[in-house]
Amino acid sequence: MFRFETAGESHGECLVATLTGLPAGIPIALNAINHELWRRQQGFGRGGRMKIETDTASVVAGVRHGATIGSPIALIIANADWKNWTENLPVEGGDPALRKPVTRPRPGHADLSGAIKYSLPDARYILERASARETTARVAVGAIAKQFLAQFGIEVLSHVLAVGPVRLERQATWDEIVELSRRTDVMLGCVDAETEAEMKTVVDEAYKTGDTVGGIFEVVARGLPVGLGSHITWDSRLDGKLAQAIVSMQAVKGVEVGWAEEGSRSFGSRVQDEIYYDKSEHRFYRGNNRAGGLEGGMTNGEELRVRGFLKPISTLRRPLESVDLETREPAKAAYERSDVCVVPAAGVIGEAMVAIVLAAAFLEKFGGDSLTETRRNYEGYLAQVSEF
Numbered sequence: 572m573f574r575f576e577t578a579g580e581s582h583g584e585c586l587v588a589t590l591t592g593l594p595a596g597i598p599i600a601l602n603a604i605n606h607e608l609w610r611r612q613q614g615f616g617r618g619g620r621m622k623i624e625t626d627t628a629s630v631v632a633g634v635r636h637g638a639t640i641g642s643p644i645a646l647i648i649a650n651a652d653w654k655n656w657t658e659n660l661p662v663e664g665g666d667p668a669l670r671k672p673v674t675r676p677r678p679g680h681a682d683l684s685g686a687i688k689y690s691l692p693d694a695r696y697i698l699e700r701a702s703a704r705e706t707t708a709r710v711a712v713g714a715i716a717k718q719f720l721a722q723f724g725i726e727v728l729s730h731v732l733a734v735g736p737v738r739l740e741r742q743a744t745w746d747e748i749v750e751l752s753r754r755t756d757v758m759l760g761c762v763d764a765e766t767e768a769e770m771k772t773v774v775d776e777a778y779k780t781g782d783t784v785g786g787i788f789e790v791v792a793r794g795l796p797v798g799l800g801s802h803i804t805w806d807s808r809l810d811g812k813l814a815q816a817i818v819s820m821q822a823v824k825g826v827e828v829g830w831a832e833e834g835s836r837s838f839g840s841r842v843q844d845e846i847y848y849d850k851s852e853h854r855f856y857r858g859n860n861r862a863g864g865l866e867g868g869m870t871n872g873e874e875l876r877v878r879g880f881l882k883p884i885s886t887l888r889r890p891l892e893s894v895d896l897e898t899r900e901p902a903k904a905a906y907e908r909s910d911v912c913v914v915p916a917a918g919v920i921g922e923a924m925v926a927i928v929l930a931a932a933f934l935e936k937f938g939g940d941s942l943t944e945t946r947r948n949y950e951g952y953l954a955q956v957s958e959f
């Protein structure tokens with residue numbers, strides 16, 4: 572079974588990820604992992620922390636001579652900021668006077684519920700793990716999942732659909748999204764320059780007023796076979812798995828597959844994608860893709876389109892009302908440093924989560940201990956599908 576775990580605190584030594592269930596023989600390029608990590612750090616609206624970090628992964632297990640060997644893969648990504656926290660967050664002992672306790676929980680963050688649940692009067696221990704810094708490890712794992720999927724011609728990318736109230740009012744094409752992924756000057760990750768400029772104005776406004784701003788990203792996957800996931804049980808439906816993966820991302824409050832919100836306001840005749848058959852290619856296809864590539868919890872061979880909705884992040888330079896955990900008196904929420912807008916980064920993280928879910932679904936269907944075996948199973952299925 573393909574699965575992964577992460578560990579690590581935002582200001583601790585490093586982030587760690589382990590990943591099991593990939594067949595042996597998948598070529599893995601470290602620079603492709605590091606490129607994804609670089610992409611996650613880009614975007615207008617990031618705070619001071621991104622100037623400190625240059626995220627780079629070390630693979631310490633499971634990959635030898637440039638390919639997976641079937642055993643668990645382990646990754647480490649050092650936190651450059653750790654050098655500033657060695658005295659404040661030691662593993663053992665340490666001077667209590669050097670701690671940086673957080674006693675004024677931020678509305679919208681994990682601080683308060685986590686402090687109560689774990690019985691830790693210092694919310695520092697909660698925010699260290701709840702922080703979106705953890706997504707660095709997810710992106711590194713996702714980069715490996717992407718390299719596995721690429722063996723079968725499956726690609727996963729993203730773009731930003733909305734920042735605050737500014738929204739791209741049309742569908743972004745795959746070619747535009749590919750072009751965006753090659754840009755080195757990612758501003759807000761929107762395929763349309765004019766809309767992106769409007770998005771920037773919203774982020775500028777949030778900077779000026781000490782506020783934060785959310786938005787919507789869309790992940791698109793191409794090259795998927797028909798039939799990943801299944802209609803047969805609630806927990807084998809691929810849409811459910813994708814939803815869990817996306818909503819598990821920090822600050823994401825909602826997910827949409829295809830035209831969910833718009834579809835709910837329309838009539839069925841305008842929402843369902845009519846079915847056609849291409850006799851020369853012996854292939855069924857849909858006239859539209861409002862379903863976002865999923866019907867009945869299964870891929871239908873069209874592009875997969877999944878959207879994540881981010882609330883504005885909860886650390887505000889102009890803090891909101893809170894209560895001091897020690898005195899129980901009203902107090903402004905804690906503020907140290909923060910991002911203002913993370914929607915472009917969230918798109919990259921969304922890609923990683925979608926790639927991970929797709930790799931798991933792919934391996935569930937085709938199995939294999941070696942890439943050769945997986946490929947044989949996959950090609951056998953494709954031959955069967957072409958004869959349907």
Ligand code: EPS
Nearest residue numbers: 618620621701702703704707908909910
């Ligand atoms: C975060 C707070 C900020 C963000 C962080 C998420 O970190 P810091 O407190 O060190 O400035 O920069 O995100 C990252 C470090 C990252 O790599 O994405 C939070 O509290 O969630």
